[in-house]
Amino acid sequence: MRGVGNYSTFFTRAPSIGAKYNTAIEAMRVVIDPKRHPAAVLDFVAGHLRSSFPHYSWVGVYRLEGDVLKLSAWKGDQATEHVAIPLGQGICGLAARTKETVVVPDVAADPRYLACFPTTKSEIVVPIQSDDRVYGEIDIDSDTLAAFSPSDRQFLEVVAADLAAYFKAKG
Ligand code: SME
Numbered sequence: 001m002r003g004v005g006n007y008s009t010f011f012t013r014a015p016s017i018g019a020k021y022n023t024a025i026e027a028m029r030v031v032i033d034p035k036r037h038p039a040a041v042l043d044f045v046a047g048h049l050r051s052s053f054p055h056y057s058w059v060g061v062y063r064l065e066g067d068v069l070k071l072s073a074w075k076g077d078q079a080t081e082h083v084a085i086p087l088g089q090g091i092c093g094l095a096a097r098t099k100e101t102v103v104v105p106d107v108a109a110d111p112r113y114l115a116c117f118p119t120t121k122s123e124i125v126v127p128i129q130s131d132d133r134v135y136g137e138i139d140i141d142s143d144t145l146a147a148f149s150p151s152d153r154q155f156l157e158v159v160a161a162d163l164a165a166y167f168k169a170k171g
Pocket of ligand 1: 082090092093112115123139
């Protein structure tokens with residue numbers, strides 16, 4: 001699948017992950033447009049992810065400012081107290097530091113986990129990065145144990161790459 005309309009050269013070719021994943025990528029690519037304001041883009045992406053995938057119980061997008069991850073957009077039933085996370089803390093800090101996706105199938109078994117919601121059972125954090133620069137990350141909590149499949153990971157890495165292209169274009 002290619003990017004939509006005029007943006008076919010802006011996004012990289014997305015792999016075929018599965019119908020619902022590829023449909024979601026297409027829908028978000030219409031909105032991930034450098035002409036739009038970051039607050040509008042991130043709000044849409046967080047909302048679209050949450051409403052399209054029932055096992056994504058809470059979706060947040062953090063942006064890296066200096067050495068601190070700042071919560072820019074979120075969708076879920078509850079607000080988090082973790083609106084600013086230093087790079088040294090939590091699964092969020094780890095993913096931004098290592099520039100690697102972190103999947104935690106059972107948060108209760110991971111001492112690195114920073115607790116947010118009592119209902120959370122598993123988590124995935126995907127860095128938004130391009131050319132070695134980390135712009136932020138997508139953080140998703142699930143109320144289901146081991147909720148995130150390899151397809152979820154592949155899908156969210158495409159979304160993160162699309163957001164990295166957006167931030168890079170914004171300069
Ligand atoms: N659990 C995260 C903190 C953010 S909340 O999930 C919203 C972590 O361990 O970094």
